[in-house]
Amino acid sequence: MEGERREARGKGQKCGRGPRRLPFIFASCLLPLAFCLPPASAAGWVRQRSGTFAWLHAVYFVDGRRGWAVGGKGALLTTADGGASWTQATPPPTDDALRDLFFIDELNGWMVCEREWFRLKTERDRRSYFLKTGDGGRTWARVEAPGADGRLAGLRFADAAHGWAFGEMGALYATTDGGRTWARQRVPSRHLLLGAFFLDARQGWLVGAGATALYTSDGGATWHEGSVPASGARLNAVTFADARRGWAVGAGGLVLATDDGGRTWRAQTSGVAADLRDVKFLDAREGWAVGAAGTVLHTTDGGATWRAEPPLTPHTLERLFFAGRTRGWAVGFGGTIIAFSEKP
Numbered sequence: 001m002e003g004e005r006r007e008a009r010g011k012g013q014k015c016g017r018g019p020r021r022l023p024f025i026f027a028s029c030l031l032p033l034a035f036c037l038p039p040a041s042a043a044g045w046v047r048q049r050s051g052t053f054a055w056l057h058a059v060y061f062v063d064g065r066r067g068w069a070v071g072g073k074g075a076l077l078t079t080a081d082g083g084a085s086w087t088q089a090t091p092p093p094t095d096d097a098l099r100d101l102f103f104i105d106e107l108n109g110w111m112v113c114e115r116e117w118f119r120l121k122t123e124r125d126r127r128s129y130f131l132k133t134g135d136g137g138r139t140w141a142r143v144e145a146p147g148a149d150g151r152l153a154g155l156r157f158a159d160a161a162h163g164w165a166f167g168e169m170g171a172l173y174a175t176t177d178g179g180r181t182w183a184r185q186r187v188p189s190r191h192l193l194l195g196a197f198f199l200d201a202r203q204g205w206l207v208g209a210g211a212t213a214l215y216t217s218d219g220g221a222t223w224h225e226g227s228v229p230a231s232g233a234r235l236n237a238v239t240f241a242d243a244r245r246g247w248a249v250g251a252g253g254l255v256l257a258t259d260d261g262g263r264t265w266r267a268q269t270s271g272v273a274a275d276l277r278d279v280k281f282l283d284a285r286e287g288w289a290v291g292a293a294g295t296v297l298h299t300t301d302g303g304a305t306w307r308a309e310p311p312l313t314p315h316t317l318e319r320l321f322f323a324g325r326t327r328g329w330a331v332g333f334g335g336t337i338i339a340f341s342e343k344p
Contacts (some may be wrong), residue, residue: 010209020027021112044147045296046330048083048337054151056331058101060109061323068137069331070098070111083329083339093131093140109133110179112152112165128152128167132179146182162201164220165192172206174220185220195237195278197246201231203263207248215262227264230254236277241255241284247303249276253282257303268303269292278320278330288340290302290317290330312338 050056054075069077074092079085096113099164103109111131128151130143140329145152145165152167165173167180170189173182187193191210198204206214206223211233213226228235232248248256248265253272256265268278270276274292280285289297293309316334322328 011161036152044080044339045309045312045340046053046087048339050086050331050335050337051088052077052335054274054335055333055334056318056337057097057099058319059321059329059331059337060101060103061321061327061329062103062106063325064327065256066106066136067321067323067329068101068103068109069329069337070095070101071331071335074098075335082327082341083337086337089137093142098131099101099128101153102155104157104160107134107136107145108160109137110155110157110163112145114151127165130165130179143179144234146184147171153192154196156196156198156204158198158201161197162219164196164198164204166196166208168192168208168210170212172220185223187214187223188225189214195235195248197238197240199240199243199295202263203243205240205246206237207238207250211235213256213262213265214319215292217261224263226258226262228256229254229265236275239279239281239287241281245284245302247279247287249279249291250277253291255279255289255303256304259311268306270297270306272297272306272308274344275316277316277318280320280322280328282322282325286325288320288322288328290320292316294336296330 054071056069056071059069063081067178074095074209076089076092077086096115099114100112113129114242130145131140132143133140150168150171152165155165161178163175170187172185172187174185186301188302189212191212192206193208195207202219211228213228215224235248235250238248244261246258253270255268255270258265276289276291279289285302287299294313296309297306299306313336314334317330317332320330326342328336
């Protein structure tokens with residue numbers, strides 16, 4: 001019996017020594033793995049709850065926290081915390097479709113609205129009109145849009161005074177007084193204009209259906225056609241990093257690039273067949289594009305190579321917006337909102 005007790009005490013001592021060594025063994029095993037873990041600054045996209053199933057057509061942020069998203073049936077969402085929570089304006093300023101959204105500064109913003117054809121009471125009624133805010137989106141006032149016929153697809157401002165509205169049949173209207181008056185500009189296209197980018201009050205670009213790619217260097221007094229390799233393609237959006245380097249995206253995964261200010265365009269390989277609806281570049285090398293089937297593409301070499309992000313939604317992503325390099329949002333069908341963040 002005494003021998004058995006001594007053996008039991010011996011086993012207990014061996015077991016007791018074991019746990020004291022385990023922390024060192026455990027730590028030594030995990031040390032190499034620590035270098036394999038993703039860095040804390042890793043970037044990524046996540047879904048945000050919009051609280052609506054409306055098709056969202058546009059999104060705009062004035063900084064990393066305050067933003068708006070708009071869409072069908074008067075959907076007007078706002079956030080003050082970067083999209084962690086979205087709220088619907090109550091009551092909304094309209095129940096018509098809200099097609100586009102642009103803020104000149106934190107207080108002054110514009111929306112392009114579209115009335116359904118069956119809501120038109122007379123032939124003189126216009127399909128499109130504007131809503132304008134001067135108090136950061138708390139209230140919106142209706143402003144008649146220029147043009148007697150056709151729909152407007154969007155608008156952009158280069159500064160508080162100079163803006164452009166564009167749409168069907170090559171319609172383009174410009175303002176030099178902050179939207180109080182608009183004048184039609186002549187463009188060498190009768191196709192639907194879908195996207196625009198203005199570097200300043202003089203230099204800008206337009207894209208649209210029928211492989212339309214236009215550029216101006218005099219504020220739109222004259223517009224010129226760029227040379228596009230994709231005949232008849234529908235171009236949905238355009239962006240520029242500076243006066244020479246730009247990109248446009250369109251149907252069938254089409255990505256075009258220019259390094260001469262839009263005079264000539266060349267095709268880049270996107271690696272996808274989905275329609276691309278919007279594109280934004282943060283500088284001459286890093287850019288993002290979004291489109292059908294939840295497609296999100298990323299490049300860090302000026303579009304020489306594009307990489308598809310893991311999809312977060314099967315729905316079309318229609319519009320993309322970045323507030324600086326580390327915060328971005330994309331919106332689309334079914335009330336979809338996805339957000340990008342990168343920890344500093």
